[in-house]
Amino acid sequence: MVTKHRTIKNLLFALLILAIVLFAVFPFLQMVSTSLKYSWDWGNPSLVPLKLNWESYGELLGIGQDIKDLPESVQILLEETPDLTREQKEAIIAKYRDTGDVFPFGKYFLNSLLFSSSSALISLVIAILGAYSFSRMEYKGRRVIQRGVLFVYMFGGILLLIPLYKVSVALGLAGTQGGTVLSVLIIYVVQTLPVCLYMLGNYFRTIPFSIEEAAFIEGLNHFQTIWKIILPLSISAIATVYIYAFMIAWNEYLYASVFLKSYKDIYTLSIGLKSLFVSKNAIWDRIMAASMLTALPVVILFLLIQKHLTGGMTSGGVKE
Amino acid sequence: MKGTLQQQQARLGVRLIAPAVVIIGLLIVYPVFYNLFLSFHDVKLSGESSFVGLSNYAAVITDIEFWRAFLTTALYVFFTTLGTTLFGLVVALAMNRQFPGQGVVRSLLLLPYIAPVISVVFAWQFFFDPVNGIFMHLVVDQWGLYPERFNLIRSPRYALWVAIVFSVWKNFPFTYLMILSRLQAIDENLYEAAEIDGCTGIKKFFYITLPEIYFVLGSIVLMRIIWNMNKFEDIYLLTDNVKTLPVYTYFKAFTGALDMGQGSAISLIQFAILISFIILYVKKVLKW
Structure with a gap:
């Protein structure tokens, strides 16, 4: 009897600790989860993204953004104009990157x-x-x-x-x-x-x-x-x-x-x-x-x- | 000779503390008095301010908005302080027991307290978001408590309560740590003696634990009252529908008509309320 009583008590205690921890960290889990979700996945109450989306981190940290923001015509122009120097090309790319309302x-x-x-x-x-x-x-x-x-x-x-x-x-x-x-x-x-x-x-x-x-x-x-x-x-x-x-x-x-x-x-x-x-x-x-x-x-x-x-x-x- | 060793030491001591005293004097003490000066003036951001006597104060206390902010502040301070202290006490009692993984739990429990307000408010807003949030999913779709989804965090009826829960969440780590460190200093012999006298868990709590932590609870309540009354970010960044006195002051002084004279008056009235409350509290509760 005593051991059974103790087990139940321990279980309740573990649940209490779990509830406290969950209360403390839930907003952080929410943060991580939503940051990795695609917009069509936001309404899904599950915290696990259906498909991982690293795009927003890439955008904030400026990784893999160089080409994406450029209009296609400009990209073609850059590729098909061999006599542009490297600096000139970079200047053009930088110009397009600045005009976007990307979060600096x-x-x-x-x-x-x-x-x-x-x-x-x-x-x-x-x-x-x-x-x-x-x-x-x-x-x-x-x-x-x-x-x-x-x-x-x-x-x-x-x-x-x-x-x-x-x-x-x-x-x-x-x-x-x-x-x-x-x-x-x-x-x-x-x-x-x-x-x-x-x-x-x-x-x-x-x-x-x-x-x-x-x-x-x-x-x-x-x-x-x-x-x-x-x-x-x-x-x-x-x-x-x-x-x-x-x-x-x-x-x-x-x-x-x-x-x-x-x-x-x-x-x-x-x-x-x-x-x-x-x-x-x-x-x-x-x-x-x-x-x-x-x-x-x-x-x-x-x-x-x-x-x-x-x-x-x-x-x-x-x-x- | 430059005087005795003691005099030399005293001179050096003064010189070492001087930068700190000058900075605190110029940027904390002086502004408080300058604020008093401003509150008697019609303040123009650039150019001359004209003396208007008590009319800023008169304008403030005859404004219904001020009294609404006052009431909101009273509710906010009362419930956040109560909630933070009680929840902190529960957590401290739980954490006072040894269990596997305690170190990790300790670290996790401190996250709300140390994370920047600006970054956690967005997670809370998303949680209560009418379109995507889990909260509305639960209370509307799952449990059917409300007929349709609505923006809880912006609704005049509930926003204050969301802000209160947010504050409890953000600040309970502080109260729980303070209480825990006092709990760990209680003499184990007291509990053993009580057990011999036949005291059970609840009795032990009321006759030993509570009297032992009375003063730490008293100081926590005092600190939380001071801080929660002065809180700005935790409310302003979370929701735009809760106007406590600091938020009200901010809106008065830095938006719309930029009425800094009235803003000064409000912040000083708030300060006066706080000081008188502290004096009363220290005398009655802490019995210093």
Whole structure:
């Protein structure tokens, strides 16, 4: 009796776990499935495509697109005119490729990558110095700063959006593309800085002070100590914080939508996807493929740091 | 000499923290006060803004749209916080047991929390799509709950609930991890003692587990209230039919008449509500 009871209990438990996992991953399965389906297959409730369609991935990544977009007459022209040089041919092909309303995925991907990686790097450097300072040194106002970092969590993006945009316009930054890049970069730094400070501060406090004392006795100054002792000891925490900051910037939409609005060349993926897929009915496969490719870098990075990140998240080092 | 070692250290400490303090001061603290200034002005995007006193606030609170947004926000925050916390608790209790494949399950459960909002909203929209979506296939064709397919995610009646479920889905990994780490810190002896006293599973939960995780639940609820009240992307990108206060502010300030003065006023009213709520909550629930 007891074993039978136990088996039923275990079975119910397994079902519960299965249901939770299914709830969590179903939208992702939906995404993969639809990205690989042909349009005649969309209405089919099964997640398994009847016939695999790699077309949308090819289109987004620009694989195998050179010839397809060209009108047939132009293709014939290219083939039958031997005295065209290679450059001339490529120029003609490029012209046709640009006129199509193909989603410039590569460009937006690169923009997102540049914004996220550089703002996370700046934020990280400032945060390493700051976190070292308030977790290791004694001075007046240290506690106020430490608590203040937590306090800024309460300010939502929308509260700061209007004044920051107004300032950016007043300074003339919002009027030019370069100024807009600068504004967005600085804003992403400040969005990630409190989290970085908080997470790194928590980590630095776990490094035994005696190691640093030994370094001071050896005659190293504070900068040398940070560079030669603290950084190597906390390299995994630093990588984690960097990736976390990167993810915040990569996922950001609100500020990008206001600041980058009139500069299509520097769109990030999040506003690129939103603006290009306003009418969705004809292009679900491409939307899903683009969603997959947008989520993928973040998911891969996350898997790399999962162990450290979940520790950092539970100790309160998060911002949304 | 440059003073004592301690003074030198203090000077260096201040110098190291200075960049962070300057940036946070200029880009977070200053804008909050500038927002206050803007809310008393008729703001022109370029050119002079004129002082209008309290008329932005008056215009906002006499507008029925504002109160509708206020109510939507209250419902959204209440149900998302409740749902995320309860579901997170269930998942945490389940994950607190050892089982084969736990590592994989742990990774999978975090996906909703880390994936970019912009990429997951499309999957949700497709799921509820009136033409192709599985949801309508189930409730209309299979179960016959509704006579015909309709766009659930855009319908004024259901959109808010879809947004709430979406938020629970997106944020439960965070709550479950927080609760789980506290669960794992509970002293096993407490449970053994309770078993000796003849306590069963449910009693153990109410007399030991719940009091032990009371504070972590309290902080989670507080954090979720703050974050969910400020949420923008999770709602705006999913559906255009749910106007919480941040979404309402966005529409006021950046679309149509670009009324940034009123936008500032709304965001500050929201901030004031949030702050007063936090103070009340910290005193009553967390008893600090």
